[in-house]
Amino acid sequence: MHEFITLLAKNAYSVEKRLTTLLSDQVQNGEIARPEILLKAMRYGVLNGGKRLRPFLVIQSSALFDIPAEHSLNIASALECVHCYSLIHDDLPAMDNDTLRRGQPTVHIAFDEATAILAGDALLTFAFEIIAHKASELSFETRIKLITALAQASGLGGMIGGQMLDLKTEKKPQESASITTLQHMKTAALISFACQAGAIIGNASKELTEKLAAFGTYLGLAFQLTDDLLDVTASTKVLGKTARKDETAHKATFIHLYGVKETQKKRDELIAKAEALLIPFGNKAKPLQQAARFSATRKN
Numbered sequence: 001m002h003e004f005i006t007l008l009a010k011n012a013y014s015v016e017k018r019l020t021t022l023l024s025d026q027v028q029n030g031e032i033a034r035p036e037i038l039l040k041a042m043r044y045g046v047l048n049g050g051k052r053l054r055p056f057l058v059i060q061s062s063a064l065f066d067i068p069a070e071h072s073l074n075i076a077s078a079l080e081c082v083h084c085y086s087l088i089h090d091d092l093p094a095m096d097n098d099t100l101r102r103g104q105p106t107v108h109i110a111f112d113e114a115t116a117i118l119a120g121d122a123l124l125t126f127a128f129e130i131i132a133h134k135a136s137e138l139s140f141e142t143r144i145k146l147i148t149a150l151a152q153a154s155g156l157g158g159m160i161g162g163q164m165l166d167l168k169t170e171k172k173p174q175e176s177a178s179i180t181t182l183q184h185m186k187t188a189a190l191i192s193f194a195c196q197a198g199a200i201i202g203n204a205s206k207e208l209t210e211k212l213a214a215f216g217t218y219l220g221l222a223f224q225l226t227d228d229l230l231d232v233t234a235s236t237k238v239l240g241k242t243a244r245k246d247e248t249a250h251k252a253t254f255i256h257l258y259g260v261k262e263t264q265k266k267r268d269e270l271i272a273k274a275e276a277l278l279i280p281f282g283n284k285a286k287p288l289q290q291a292a293r294f295s296a297t298r299k300n
Contacts, residue, residue, distance in 0.1 A: 001297065004290035011059050011076075012052035014069060018077045019046055022130060041111045041119035042126075046084040049102035049240070051298075053223075053291065054194045055080050060287040061198025061212055074135040075146060075197055078127040082154050083190060085123035086163075088116050095167065096245065103240035124154075138201065145200045153193035162186025166251065174252040180221070182252060187227075188220025195219070195288070211277045215288065218274035223295045225267035228253040229260060230300065239300045271296055 023043050027034055055076030062072035091098040091106040092113065099109050108116035131146050138146075152158055162185030169182065195216030199209035228246065232255055236243040246253055254263045274292045278285035 001290065001294065004287065004294060007060075007287055008051065008053070008056055008291075008294075011056045011069070012050075014059075014073060015052050015055040015076050015080055016047060018073050019080065022077060022126075022134070023047075037111070037115060038118055038122060041107055041115045042122055044110055045088045045107045045116075045119050046081060046123060048104050050080075050084070052080060053294075054083050054191060057191065057194035057216065057219075057288070057291060058197045060291070061195045062201045063287070064198055064212075064281050064284050065202025065204055067198065067202050071137045072198065072201055074130050074137075075201065078130040078135075079150070079190070079194055079197070081123040081127040081130070082150065082159075085120040085127075086154075086159055086190075088120040088123070090163065092116060095163070098242055098245065100236065100241050142200060142203070146197060149193055149196060149200065153189040158185055158189035159187075162189070169252040171250040172252070174257070176254070176257060179252050179254060179257065183221055183224045184217065187224040188217045191220030191223060192216030208280065211280065215274050215277040215292075218270045218277070219292050219295060222267045222270040222274065222292070225254060225263055225270070226295055226298060228255050229263055229267070230298075231255075232260065234299065267296060 020043075023039060023046070025034065025039070058076040058079055059069050059072050062075075063069070087101060088107045090096050091101055092108055099106055101107075104110070106116070107119055111119070127150070128147055131143055131150070135143055135146075154160065162182055165178075165182045166186055169178070174182075192213050193216070196209060196213040198204075199212045204212075230239060231244060231246045231253075234243060247255075250256075254266060258266070271292050275289055278289055281288075
């Protein structure tokens with residue numbers, strides 16, 4: 001696992017360096033100005049720590065098709081913008097009303113609520129600008145496919161839809177199938193895109209693209225189950241966010257339905273299914289296999 005942690009950190013450094021460049025003070029062609037306070041809030045929301053697992057998955061799934069990291073780095077950075085925008089909005093008083101993220105005050109606490117909303121909005125739109133305009137190393141057709149897939153994974157039928165279900169099912173009894181749908185949309189859809197992105201960049205066959213998308217779905221569901229488990233077993237200090245938040249809000253999770261041990265069992269079954277989908281890629285898929293195992297062993 002040390003090898004994986006080292007590679008994860010290396011990829012995270014590359015993504016953060018690219019994001020720092022993209023979010024510079026320099027006004028870009030086509031822009032009128034970059035308001036200082038908004039830019040500060042965007043940087044705070046996207047550069048203030050984090051594992052960078054989703055960008056890692058983009059870079060490593062691309063590597064399966066011998067795509068150099070430099071050619072997937074903009075897509076990885078765009079995806080991290082979408083992920084961080086979702087965290088900023090998720091923490092708002094109207095949603096989860098959290099004050100702590102990655103061990104630091106949430107964006108609406110560090111700045112104010114209006115700035116947090118606008119910073120999230122700006123990161124979301126900036127992500128698509130990065131893919132459309134900055135990722136010039138990729139063909140127009142590839143960029144269109146990536147934009148479409150990311151929009152679907154993060155929008156009505158994906159992450160945002162999942163957040164809506166999450167808010168509306170609080171304090172209501174849920175069945176296993178409805179919780180899986182919620183978690184598939186809210187968490188797994190974006191992780192599935194991260195894995196599928198490598199296949200799109202690499203112009204892979206439909207079969208291999210579907211395998212990577214399915215791998216990402218199983219990984220994303222397992223990742224969410226670990227999140228649910230950590231919410232009830234880890235401290236606020238270790239998590240970097242408020243512990244037992246889901247329990248307090250009576251969120252729809254497998255913990256409430258099956259308890260800790262059964263949830264751990266379901267998580268491990270998902271990881272096994274994810275790993276099986278990597279067999280056709282051989283040893284090249286080792287970083288992705290390690291990512292699947294990391295989803296179970298991580299502490300925050």
